[in-house]
Amino acid sequence: MSVVEVWWGRVGDARPELAEDLNAVERGRLAAYARDGDKARFLVGCAIVRRVLGVQLLMPPASVRLDRSCPDCGRPHGKVRAPGVELSVSHSGELVGVAFHPGVAVGLDVEVVDPGIDTDALGSVSLADVEVEELGRYDGTGRARAFTTYWARKEAVVKATGDGIRADLRKVVVSPPDQDARLVEWAGYDGTVRLVDLEVGSRHAAALAALTETELTVHSIDAGPLLAH
Template identity: 45%
Template sequence: MPGHPVHVWWAGLADAHTGLLALLDPVERRRHDATVDRAGRGRFLVGCALSRLALGATLGVPPADVPLRRVCPRCGGPHGKVRLAPPPDESSCGGPRLDFSVAHSGAVIGVAVCENGRVGLDVEEADVGLDVDAAARVALADAELAALYGRPPAARKAAFLRTWTRKEAVLKALGVGLAAPLRGLELSGPQQPPAVLAWPEQLGARPDMSLTDLLVHGTHPAAVAVTGAAAAGATGVEGTPGDVRVTLRDGSAALAEYVRRTTVADTPPGA
């Protein structure tokens, strides 16, 4: 039986338009304004705006009304993982239960929205500066390291990034951070269909998990992981073979259309 779909929206740093600032809540606006790095500020703006547009389209509500919350589980501060606030009475909500995940690397920003499951999305810019040897020693299991160094040196960076996006997508779907035992999580080889081969006991019982690989703009590796009911999917990107039924959306076009509509609405007659 096919699983519930995962909608993945891709946008870029160039989509960071000031017209999107109206979608930020007061907490997000303060964080945006306090971010000194211009690229980081733009990524944050696009990620927030695209999350609200994607979730609003699924829920059938205006994007500005999508209730996002950032609460740190340790201190209660407004800097935790962003989540969709549940309705006051979940038992009275007839709509789908949604989860979403935000990912960005360099100029690439993505949002994945999943119904009736937990989702993790990761992307890495292909041309990112990276010490593959140092990163691999921290992130890869022994078998993964051996396979990596069995490849020609020129092929190792791409192979590592493919494995890394899969691992981070899995950890995001579980809601755990990079402090998790990365070397205890062993995945299939980069040229093989994505699958979990070994599961670290520190993460508890192994859940139903489905993975699929993506490629953004034909260059940048990305991955989606899903747990729960949605992990029963049987098709991949736009119906191709895979484990997660993924539908790709043009996030750049959605952001531009929002800016266009709000700009027209705010323009005085005769201006």
């Protein structure tokens, strides 16, 4: 059994003091966000990563060394990495989540369920034919939710491998939204993926993937107290 910790913060947890622990690169990224919501989500994500690892490594959050370099261009917008731990950050709407595991690569994705989402347009670039057909069984808000479930499951998988949206999401085929989350097939990928949906309320959908054969247990932890002082 493999235990993944997922720490959840909220946009409302953002406060200026949290930025004191950020390094120069993170401060630059924080300053570059135009919208307050994006700033808050990024800040809370950085703070969860630094504070959780600070406790684990017995060091101040500001001293935790993180590598955010993108394997394609070298700029600091890649999957965040730290020695001795695997992690994955995701933010959307009210929620910011960070998944941690000591040795297995993880991918977390949380998405707001937007009732006005254009599921036809987005589905044409992200869903396999069998998934488009399945989505056709849903209407209205149910369809938005079903699509977002598909999307979060697929993104969790491609975030675990580090491919991100460079991967063709139409080839990352996952189980139907009303069934337990599972990677059905991904042509060209021959590794093992464990996938689970996470319960995050009706306004968001979230999924976690881990590159392991072992069954996953997820501990969801409220990051509020960690961020409050």
